[in-house]
Amino acid sequence: LDELEFNNVQIDQHGPIAVLTINRPKALNALNADTLSEIAQAVNMIIEDAEVGALIITGAGEKAFVAGADISEFGDLEGVYDGRELALAGQDVMHQISSLPIPVIAAVNGYALGGGLELALACDVRVAATTARLGLPETSLGLIPGFGGTQRLPRLIGTGRALDMILTGRQVRADEALGMGLVNYVADNALTRAREVAEAMLKNAPIAVSLVKEAVRRGMDTTLEGGLEIEADLFGMTVATKDFREGVDAFLNKRPAEFQGE
Numbered sequence: 001l002d003e004l005e006f007n008n009v010q011i012d013q014h015g016p017i018a019v020l021t022i023n024r025p026k027a028l029n030a031l032n033a034d035t036l037s038e039i040a041q042a043v044n045m046i047i048e049d050a051e052v053g054a055l056i057i058t059g060a061g062e063k064a065f066v067a068g069a070d071i072s073e074f075g076d077l078e079g080v081y082d083g084r085e086l087a088l089a090g091q092d093v094m095h096q097i098s099s100l101p102i103p104v105i106a107a108v109n110g111y112a113l114g115g116g117l118e119l120a121l122a123c124d125v126r127v128a129a130t131t132a133r134l135g136l137p138e139t140s141l142g143l144i145p146g147f148g149g150t151q152r153l154p155r156l157i158g159t160g161r162a163l164d165m166i167l168t169g170r171q172v173r174a175d176e177a178l179g180m181g182l183v184n185y186v187a188d189n190a191l192t193r194a195r196e197v198a199e200a201m202l203k204n205a206p207i208a209v210s211l212v213k214e215a216v217r218r219g220m221d222t223t224l225e226g227g228l229e230i231e232a233d234l235f236g237m238t239v240a241t242k243d244f245r246e247g248v249d250a251f252l253n254k255r256p257a258e259f260q261g262e
C-alpha cells in the first residue's frame with residue numbers, strides 16, 4: 001500500500017493500521033474533485049488489503065484536517081443539476097467510508113469545516129487535536145451542507161445542537177466538541193491518540209467489530225423494533241464464529257484471546 005502514488009492523498013501502513021492523509025496543503029487540504037476521487041480509490045485499495053484492520057483519516061500539516069470542499073471549483077457549478085451531482089458524488093464517498101467493515105477513526109488535526117467535517121462525520125470515531133476547529137459554514141456561502149452534514153450531524157449530536165451549528169456556521173473548539181459528543185477524544189497529538197484508539201479496537205474480534213458497525217448503521221435507519229431484530233440476527237452470526245469460542249476460552253483460562261477473524 002505504501003507504494004501507491006496519488007497526488008493529493010497519501011497512504012501509510014504500519015501493521016494492521018492504515019493511515020490515509022489528505023495532502024493539499026496549499027488549499028488547507030480542501031476536497032477538489034480529484035482529491036475526492038483519490039480518496040475513493042485509496043479507500044478501495046486499503047479495504048482490499050486483508051492485513052488492514054483499522055483506518056485512520058487525517059490531514060497533512062498542523063493547520064487543517066480538511067477545510068471543506070474546494071471553493072475555487074464552485075465557479076464551475078451551474079444550476080440545480082450540477083449542484084445535485086456534486087452533493088451525490090461527495091455523499092457516495094462518505095457513504096463508502098461509513099460502510100467500511102473495519103473501524104475508521106478521524107484524527108482531526110486542525111480545521112474540519114464543511115465537507116471536511118462531513119468527512120469526519122462519516123468516520124466511526126473522531127479524535128480532535130486541542131487546536132481543532134469544527135464547523136459547517138455552508139450557509140455563509142449561500143449553500144447547505146451537501147456531503148451528509150444535515151443528516152449525520154443531527155444523528156450524532158441531536159437536532160438542536162446540529163441546527164445551532166449549521167444555522168450559525170460557527171466554529172466549535174475541541175473542548176466544546178467533546179462536551180457535545182461531536183468528538184470522542186481530545187489530545188495534543190490527534191494522530192497518536194487515534195492510533196491508540198485503533199490499537200484498542202484491534203484487540204477485539206474482527207467479525208464482531210464489523211457486525212457492531214453494521215448493527216448500529218442499519219439500526220439508525222429503522223425503528224427500535226427493526227433494529228433489535230437486526231441486532232439479534234447479527235448476534236446469532238457472532239455465536240457461529242471461531243473467535244467467539246476463542247474469546248470465551250481465553251476468559252475462562254485467564255489468558256489474552258488470540259482472534260483470527262474466523
Ligand code: HXC
Nearest residue numbers: 026027028030067068069070071072087113114115146147
Ligand atoms: C479552496 C481553500 C479552502 C477551501 C482554504 N483555502 N479553504 N481553498 N477551498 N475550502 C485556501 C485559501 O484560499 C488560501 O489559499 C489557503 O487555503 C489558506 O487559507 P487562508 O484562508 O489564507 O487561511 P486562514 O486565513 O488561516 O483561514 C483559514 C480558514 C479559511 C478559516 C479555514 O481558509 C476558510 O474559511 N476556508 C473556507 C472554509 C469553508 O467555508 N469551508 C466550507 C466550504 S463549502 P491562497 O491561495 O490564498 O493561499 C463545503 C460544501 C460541501 O465544504 C458540500 C458540497 C456539496
